[in-house]
Structure formats: structure tokens, C-alpha cells
Amino acid sequence: MTQTAQLSPSSVFVVSGGAKGITAECTIRLAQQQPCKFILLGRSELLEIEPDFAQDCDESALKKRIMENLLSQGEKPTPMSVQKIYNKITSSREIKKTLAAIQKTGAKAEYISVDVTDTQALQEKLATSVQRMGPITGIIHGAGNLADKLIEKKTEQDFEKVYTAKVQGLENLLTCINPSQLQHLVLFSSVTGFHGNIGQSDYAIANEILNKSAHLIKQNYPSCHVVAINWGAWDSGMVTPELKKVFQERGIEVIPIAAGAQMLVQEINSATDATAQVVIGSTLAPLATELDSQLRTHHIRRQIILADNPFLLDHTIAGSPVLPATCAMSWMINACEQLYPGYRLFYHKNFKILKGITFNESLAKEHILEIEEISKVSFESIELKAKIWSKNAEGKIHYHFSAQLNLRQEIPIGRPYESINLEQDNIITATGKAFYQNGGSTLFHGPAFQEVQKVLNISPEKITTECFWQEISDKQQGQFPVQWINPYTIDLSMHGLWIWTQHFYQEACLPGRVEKYEQFVATPHNKPFYVSCEVKAKTATSAIADFIIHDRQGQIYSRMLGAHAIIWSMKSLRS
Incomplete structure (x- = not known):
């Protein structure tokens, strides 16, 4: 385990995709924690002076001003032409806002308009910036593109757009620095690279390459703090209220911006870098697929070891740790959900504690989870029986837990509890x-x-x-x-x-x-x-x-x- 280099006012970070959005929020939080120097990279143009018609105009009235200006020049406004000018102005404003927020912390920041996939332009512009800011000691690679489509509908251009921003972008950034001077390398990867996600095959490939690159770079440069952060979904403008509701229904928690930014700071400031890859946020739950008609029985074997489950020390009865019945049930549920992606438990019934699992001299070396399919209806539900059992030294079977489970693609909405009573009667005052x-x-x-x-x-x-x-x-x-x-x-x-x-x-x-x-x-x-x-x-x-x-x-x-x-x-x- 290597001690990581600490941030200082002389640290110089180059941040791709760092002038807008989530990466910008993370950079601002990092500057608040330790004012240093930041070189922000992005493809958007930074307007030193806005057009006259846009000055002192808020974004709600900006499109109207743009149309009026085009008409005054004898041009016919179209939705595309108006949106293009609007995006140019609002992007520039957001960049300026990010620079101001960073500089307010006492840090230094400047912006370079450049595409990280343009090797020559990136090298030339960064070299000029380094003359002013000093040698680069850290990289935060947050640039990325999306082109979500089912794989059979993806084009070569879609793949290149997504792949090059992540992979070629990282390669180009690494050619612009002296590896021996690099103290921090943070790669913005995604849970899509770790778990996969429908419609994002190219995005998954690109992010998984970032993950593997982090491990490889760490091997070659052990003194550099390297981490690929596999982010889940952020609570940003891209996650609309409608999408957030879908995420909630699928059990996906979004990452609050402030919390996520603080997690980045904690990763960079970690005293040690025990791992080159971390996952932050919920997995993207897969969609259900068609089920075959054959009914099967599955056997999953597990060694349950006290040392691997520290929580068991908080569930001790009569002097011995005992597996909580709820944990036995969660093993059944989690295993079934892994066997049938896209389906989740709606209910279980007839859950019985037959012979609990106690961590003493009677503990079996191995426990078997037996899952028997009762019925399956594609894109609707799956009915299963589950048992946890083990054999003693003489080969005798002991059944520990059993239940019947129902998995659904869609979980019904629960009714409000009609008999709710949260009034305090102060009969029991302990807290x-x-x-x-x-x-x-x-x-x-x-x-x-x-x-x-x-x-x-x-x-x-x-x-x-x-x-x-x-x-x-x-x-x-x-x-x-x-x-x-x-x-x-x-x-x-x-x-x-x-x-x-x-x-x-x-x-x-x-x-x-x-x-x-x-x-x-x-x-x-x-x-x-x-x-x-x-x-x-x-x-x-x-x-x-x-x-x-x-x-x-x-x-x-x-x-x-x-x-x-x-x-x-x-x-x-x-x-």
C-alpha cells in the first residue's frame, strides 16, 4: 500500500471536460478543499465578449433576442440556427461561472478550448499553458460522449465518437506530461463499464478500457495515485424527474452532486491508494429478457466465514454469533435476482427458520442454496422455491431456511398505510x-x-x-x-x-x-x-x-x- 502525494498550492491539474457539468462541480469542490492550479479543457468556445444583443439578457429571454437579431440581419431564424447560437452563449457563460467559482477559492484557473482527441492541438495549447502555470502534476479525465442505441443500430461514427473521447483522450493527455512528475491520475469511468447497460455497448467498452488502464498505469508508476471511479447516475440536469422516477422504481439511487463531488475529493486525498478502481453509486439494473419454458433447479454453494462477515459480531445470541434470518433470506433473494436479470422480488411467503446457522463448532464447512423453478412467465413473473441446507460430518442433511419467492418485472405500487399513527404517548421515553x-x-x-x-x-x-x-x-x-x-x-x-x-x-x-x-x-x-x-x-x-x-x-x-x-x-x- 503506497502513501499518496498530498495536494499543495503548487499542484497543477489538467481537467478534461472540466469547465461544465459534473466534472466542473467536482473541480470546484476540490479547489475549495485545496486551492491549487487548474487547466480546464473543453470543446466549447469561450467568448471574451458576448454579442451586444445577448448582454444583460437572462437565458429565459435569450432565444427571443437571438431570433430578433437574425431577423434584423435579414436571416430567417430556424430552430437549429437559434439553438446553435443559444448553446454557444450559454456554454460560454457556464465556463466563466466555473472559472469564477474556482478563482473565488484562491485557486488559479484557466480554460483551453480544445478537443482532447486532437493530439497536436492539445499538445501545443497545453505546452503554452504549462509555461504560465507550471508542470502538470495531476490529471482528471472527465471528458466523454454518449450515443445510446441498441448495438444493431449503432454506426461506426457512433462508436468513434464515444470511444475516442474516453480512450484516445486519455492517451493524448498522457503524451502531454512527464510521467515521473504525475502524482494524481483520476479517470471518470462508469458503472456501465463495470456492469454493462443496454444501448451502451460502446460506452461500456470505453469505460472498461479506462478501468484496465488505471490498473496498468498503477503497475508501471506505483508512486502515482491512480483511480478509475466507476460513477453511477448523477442527480444532474440529464436525470429528469421522469427518469429519476424510473430509477427509483428500478431501485437505482442517483448520486447527489454535493455528495459525489466530496467523494472525489476523498478519493484524491486518500492517505493510501489501495485500489485503482472504485464503484460509487447504484448499478444500472438490466432489463428483463425472455425466459425459456424449461423448469430448472440451481444449486449455489457458499462457505460462510465469520471473519468475512464482521456484522455477525453484532448479532450474538447466548455467546455465539448467529446468522440473522433476514440475511439468510437476502441470500436467497439476491441469488434469484442474479439468476434472472431484470426481475426483482415482489414477495416471499412461507419463510421458515428450520435450523438456524450458528457460528460455533457445529458450523458446516459449506452451505448450499437450492433454487427450484415452479413457474415462469416471460416479462411478467417467476415463482421459485428456495432452501438453504448443509451436511454434517456424517453426511446427514440439515435444512436451515426455506421460502417461496415471487419475482416480477414490474413491482406494483403500494397503497398508503391507512392506520398510521405517529402521535407520541410518552409511555416509553427511552431513545x-x-x-x-x-x-x-x-x-x-x-x-x-x-x-x-x-x-x-x-x-x-x-x-x-x-x-x-x-x-x-x-x-x-x-x-x-x-x-x-x-x-x-x-x-x-x-x-x-x-x-x-x-x-x-x-x-x-x-x-x-x-x-x-x-x-x-x-x-x-x-x-x-x-x-x-x-x-x-x-x-x-x-x-x-x-x-x-x-x-x-x-x-x-x-x-x-x-x-x-x-x-x-x-x-x-x-x-
Whole structure:
């Protein structure tokens, strides 16, 4: 692991595509963190002085002014000619705004109008700029083009447009610097290069070449901090409200501009450069494809190792780490969704905990997830049975979990929760960490599964909690990552029933089985959500409840119906 060079006022970055859009926002944030020197590259022309008709005119009235000017010159305005002049003026304004924002931080910045695929022009113009700014110590390559089409409709020109901006652009930039002086190389790649995406075969190829180039350059120049950032979708002008809604329906989170820019700064300022490639943001979910008619059975083998799953240390019962039932369920769900791209879980039913997985001397060396296809309807739904089992040393099979799953191409919209009640009755006044203290007097869970923020109200029939799950790292999640389903928030959602049984009966409970679980929208993390737990029955040995997970307005994220819990004494859980 190599120590990375730190930024200083003398650092000089050349930033392709850096005068407008997302790359510009990232550059401004970097300048705010460490004022240094920036050479911004772009194809747009920078107008030193705007035409008279455009001066003191805001963008809402600019097109009208352009048409009036063309008419005054005896020219007939067309949508294309007006748009061309409009783009030229507004692009120049955006460039000036970016330069001003950078210079406001105390940094130095200048702009070069050049196409990074033009080798000679780039070399000549950068050489002139270097005489003023000093030797280049960093490159941020953010230039890129799109030409989204299905592969059979792509032309050679489409491919060249997309490919050369990324790949030829990087090659040309590297010819303009002394490799021994380069301290930072940041490549703006995309999750499309990592996961692929329909209509973007050329874009995927170009970005994956950037990824591989980062690894190769790092091998050849180990003292240079090299990283290819595989960005997801940004919350920018390109993501319209309509597209954002589609992303939400497909479980794709967009990257807020401020958060993404800060992530770039953190990558550049990382004390070490352990990896030359990082993925930031959600994957672009693939579209569903036609299914064949044959019904198959799949077997997926996995070694579940305590050291690879640090979160398990926060789920210890009677002295031993225990796999949460929600994590076993998420393994089933994630595996099914990977087998059938474009389909996601809508519901599962008859989920049973048969013999849990405890990390002690009885832990099997290998666990098998068996997935049996029951029915398939292309572009609609898939019905599956799933079991997790293992064999002991004598070859005897032990079944641990089972369920029936329904995957859909389109997830129905959930109805608002009609019985919502967020009024506080102040019967239980404990908050946050207090529920998880005192050796698990109420809840035994560690930080990965916390926390219930507060109990809003409680009665013999119902308990309503406000919850907040602080996202844990990918390393902590280990083999059970958050995807469409979040096993950690689902586990957290059930804590209200623990508090209810402890409050009314001084008892604890553990999950036994779930009649049905439905998910309409991904449960949020790093912000509050609410759980309304309706208790349906209580006996000396069990409790049955429905859990509705929703937002403050009652819009349902998911719901767990007919959750059967087994009553335990608190003493037995802690012993």
C-alpha cells in the first residue's frame, strides 16, 4: 500500500471536460478543499465578449433576442440556427461561472478550448499553458460522449465518437506530461463499464478500457495515485424527474452532486491508494429478457466465514454469533435476482427458520442454496422455491431456511398505510442507544442492526417506532450486501415487537416464520423511517404480528404479514 502525494498550492491539474457539468462541480469542490492550479479543457468556445444583443439578457429571454437579431440581419431564424447560437452563449457563460467559482477559492484557473482527441492541438495549447502555470502534476479525465442505441443500430461514427473521447483522450493527455512528475491520475469511468447497460455497448467498452488502464498505469508508476471511479447516475440536469422516477422504481439511487463531488475529493486525498478502481453509486439494473419454458433447479454453494462477515459480531445470541434470518433470506433473494436479470422480488411467503446457522463448532464447512423453478412467465413473473441446507460430518442433511419467492418485472405500487399513527404517548421515553444497552436488557443487537430511535406509541394491540439505520461499510456487510432488499433494516424493523413483549410481559422473542413479506420500494438508510407493528396474537410461547414499514406520510416501503415470533426468556438469550 503506497502513501499518496498530498495536494499543495503548487499542484497543477489538467481537467478534461472540466469547465461544465459534473466534472466542473467536482473541480470546484476540490479547489475549495485545496486551492491549487487548474487547466480546464473543453470543446466549447469561450467568448471574451458576448454579442451586444445577448448582454444583460437572462437565458429565459435569450432565444427571443437571438431570433430578433437574425431577423434584423435579414436571416430567417430556424430552430437549429437559434439553438446553435443559444448553446454557444450559454456554454460560454457556464465556463466563466466555473472559472469564477474556482478563482473565488484562491485557486488559479484557466480554460483551453480544445478537443482532447486532437493530439497536436492539445499538445501545443497545453505546452503554452504549462509555461504560465507550471508542470502538470495531476490529471482528471472527465471528458466523454454518449450515443445510446441498441448495438444493431449503432454506426461506426457512433462508436468513434464515444470511444475516442474516453480512450484516445486519455492517451493524448498522457503524451502531454512527464510521467515521473504525475502524482494524481483520476479517470471518470462508469458503472456501465463495470456492469454493462443496454444501448451502451460502446460506452461500456470505453469505460472498461479506462478501468484496465488505471490498473496498468498503477503497475508501471506505483508512486502515482491512480483511480478509475466507476460513477453511477448523477442527480444532474440529464436525470429528469421522469427518469429519476424510473430509477427509483428500478431501485437505482442517483448520486447527489454535493455528495459525489466530496467523494472525489476523498478519493484524491486518500492517505493510501489501495485500489485503482472504485464503484460509487447504484448499478444500472438490466432489463428483463425472455425466459425459456424449461423448469430448472440451481444449486449455489457458499462457505460462510465469520471473519468475512464482521456484522455477525453484532448479532450474538447466548455467546455465539448467529446468522440473522433476514440475511439468510437476502441470500436467497439476491441469488434469484442474479439468476434472472431484470426481475426483482415482489414477495416471499412461507419463510421458515428450520435450523438456524450458528457460528460455533457445529458450523458446516459449506452451505448450499437450492433454487427450484415452479413457474415462469416471460416479462411478467417467476415463482421459485428456495432452501438453504448443509451436511454434517456424517453426511446427514440439515435444512436451515426455506421460502417461496415471487419475482416480477414490474413491482406494483403500494397503497398508503391507512392506520398510521405517529402521535407520541410518552409511555416509553427511552431513545436510541438506550434500547441496546445494559447487556441487552431490551435488545441484544450491536451497531450493525441499530437503531430504534424512539417508541412513538404503544398499546396492547400495537407499537409504532421511529427507526434509523446508519449504513455500514461493504466490508462489514461481507457476503450479505444491501441490494434491493436490506436485511439490516428488515431486522431492525422487528425490534418493536421485542420492546412490546418486554414492556408488557418482561419477555424476549426470536423470529420463527413469516407468512408473507412484500416490498414495493427500497427502505431508505441514513434517514428516518417508521414501523407500525400490529400485534395479532400472543400466547405463552409465541406472538404473531404484522409489520408495516413506511415513511412519515404513510407510504409503504414494505410489509411483513403474519410474522411468528418464539417467546424466550431474556436470561437464556444472554447466557
